[in-house]
Amino acid sequence: MTPLSIAFLPLTDSAVLVAAREKGFAADRDIDLMLVRTTSWATVRDRLVFGQVQAAHMLAPLAIAVTLGLSQHPAALAAPFKLNVNGNTLVMANRFAAALDPDVARRSADALGTAHDFAAAIGLYHHKPVIGVVHRFSSHALMLRYWLGYAGIDADRDVALRVLPPSLMVEALRTGEIDGFTAGEPYGSVAVAGGLAETVALGPRIWQRGVEKVLALRRDWMEANADTVDRLLQALAAAAAWCDDPANRNELAVLLARDDYVGQPAAHILPALSGRLVLRADRSAVDVPDALLFHREAAGFPWRSQALWIYSQLVRWGMIGASPEHERQAAEVFRSDVYRRALGETGEPMPGASLKLEGAVTQPMAVGGHRGALTLGPDRFFDGAVFDPADVAGYLSRYRAGGSDA
Structure with a gap:
């Protein structure tokens, strides 16, 4: 079996990684998956950059920031799979x-x-x-x-x-x-x-379908280990489908509650999994069906337009200067091509495009897909804005630098 180490933080959205190991999806693809529990995102970043692990459960903007040289230890990272929405x-x-x-x-x-x-x-x-x-x-x-x-x-x-x-x-x-x-x-x-x-x-x-955690890899390692990457993504896609199945929610919550994973009571983990959140201790739970998505609506697909939205925010808030080179580097962190290569023959429904207008889907919408019907859920921003990845400068011009909507 191929040994593979992935650093993660104790969060509910580590579920796909935990399920891949504990439910045998990784082993089924001949991967001996080791999950390395870590406390901070800075440590996760360092473990990946310095080669202590081969992959990481990572904040999507952090993967882009590291690649753009904004982090303490710059490195070219790649995100071929989203772990949750x-x-x-x-x-x-x-x-x-x-x-x-x-x-x-x-x-x-x-x-x-x-x-x-x-x-x-x-x-x-x-x-x-x-x-x-x-x-x-x-x-x-x-x-x-x-x-x-x-x-x-x-x-x-x-x-x-x-x-x-x-x-x-x-x-x-x-x-x-x-x-x-x-x-x-x-x-x-x-x-x-x-x-x-x-x-x-x-x-x-x-943001109704806001990008969250990704599977991050060092780009050079990913390119040198294509077969292992493909098998890993296949295991994660199968694990994500298992996590999103309502029949598995209670088992998943108990699994994540273990001290070697999240280490919190299952009763506190289950609300996000079930989409029933208590907002104040003296009130009943409310329905939030899109509280956390792992698989449905091609949740794992790394839209390059979402990487560009993240880049636009880094520019808007003065964290990096705008440039064609930075824009290109940011977009290339999200590797939809690797996702398609790994999962194209598995029957996994996936979009036919790699970019879309973010915030433009206001109700469930059927889209052109590869190998299977695909419906995307609403991805609306709270202010009704639409982000066009082909016009990042035009989007940014709508906002005063570092301020409110202009």
């Missing part, structure tokens, strides 16, 4: 949430109105709110900036963003080090269940 929440301490609309279900469904509500609450708060983010180059942080910016909130001036590992967020909230945080599940659910916080915004209500 959505999965994040923004929770705020009860003392801050008290200034918001008390109807938690309504405010979580209305991301646009809640952004303005949040801006007003900042003015009433006793100090500049400190919001935990898992990494500067995370989907969480970029979507938070995007959401706050719509309401005229400058994330570098009006709030303080503090980087913490996801597993330390709840304790930091408990001790008052932060006033809230945005992170992948199950940590938002843990904070809510403990009566420490209320859910203020949901990732899928900011």
